[in-house]
Amino acid sequence: KFGRFPLAIGKSKNPQDQSYVVATEASSFENLGYELTQFLGPGEIVLLTTDGVKPVKPAGTEKKICSFLWIYTGYPSSSYEGISVEGARERCGAYLAKRDNIQADFVSGVPDSGVGHALGYAMASGIPYRRALVKYTPGYGRSYTPPAQEIRDLVATMKLCAVREVINGNRIIICDDSIVRGTQLKNLTIKKLWDNGAKEIHVRPACPPLMFPCIYTSSTRTTGELACRKAIRALEGKEIEHPSEYLDHHSEKHAKMIDWIRRDLNVTSLKYLAIDDMIAAIGLPADQLCLHCWLGK
Structure with a gap:
């Protein structure tokens, strides 16, 4: 009804072939x-026939x-509504850099989806990009989608390899697409960086704090799973229905929530992309x- 997810139609370039394909x-x-x-x-709604698209x-x-x-x-080479995925990710990273003042030795991205954001940060800040983490891709897909936590952890553990020669002794800005539950980032990614000699770790998620589970996909099923809601529950002593104050990056409550998550992740600093900057980056x-994941509507 609202076109939340794309559906594209393609036609064969071969004049002798009248076939069509449909994909996201x-x-x-x-x-x-x-x-x-x-x-x-x-x-x-359209009907694909041998005579074309009706x-x-x-x-x-x-x-x-x-x-x-x-x-x-989205895949980096894709575009939706005429807006490049990779371009939007680079702009997200640039907005993160614009609002930041961290002194670091290099910027790195959690592969693969954090790489575009990290490149944007590096280009906007002038801090070099280096690969602290590389991805072993054969047989391992996205790690946040399996329903069981132990499977998510296994996939995340097996597919990421740390480059000690790059990490050791350095202050690192690490960009990721988001923090959903925070368990993989804390127990796997961050641990790998510390274990390989990182001097400082500054985490920069390229979207605002996720406040609500997606009601259109199965990636997150409950509000309680979300890292931000865990922080809010710890700070408030209860669940709250409308966490809008915590989303406002100028508010005291937002600052307290971020500090709670930072301490839980065991990182030097943590700063999220503001929602207005994310919208501007998308275009x-x-x-x-x-924007349901942030606003609940």
């Missing part, structure tokens, strides 16, 4: 010999596309983006 990532078409013909709009229901006018496509879930009006 139009960047997959080129290697298959297809070219993008259209993205479906919110609630739009409209069944026109697109609606109200759009709420998932912001996380540009932050994490669409706020009323065309799904």
Whole structure:
């Protein structure tokens, strides 16, 4: 209804082949010999036949596309609404750098989805980018999606390798796409950096603190799982329904929440991207983006 997730149609480049393909990532078409013909709009329905694409229901006018496509879930070579995923991630990193004043030896990204953000930070700050962590990809997909925590931890452990020669003795700014539960970042990524001799670790998530679980996917199922909600519960002594004050990065409550998470992660500093900066980095009006993970609506 609101076009939260993209659906692209591609047509074969071969004049003798009248076939079509449908995918969420139009960047997959080129290697298959297809070219993008259209993205479906919110609630739009078409019928693919041997005669072509036939409209069944026109697109609606109200759009709420998932912001996380540009932050994490989208493939770097893809574009949605004409906006490059990689470009948006670089802009997120640049906004992080603009609001920061940390002295560090290098910037690094948690591969793969943190790399674009880290490159943007490095380019905007002038601090060099280096690969403190590299990814062993065969057989290991995204680690935050499996339903069981032990499986998520296993995938995260096996796919990330630390480069000691890069890490040892250095002050590191580490960019990741987000902090969802925080368990992998704390127990695996951060631990690898400390164990390999990091002098300082400054964590910079490239989206605001996640306050609500996604109700459209199965990536997070309960509010209590979220790192920010754990912090709020510890600070308030109870669950609160409307945590808007904690999202305001100018507020005292936000600062206390961030410090609680920083201490829990065992890092030198922690600073999130502000929601207004994330929206600006994506480049669409706020009323065309799904912001439920932060605003709960």
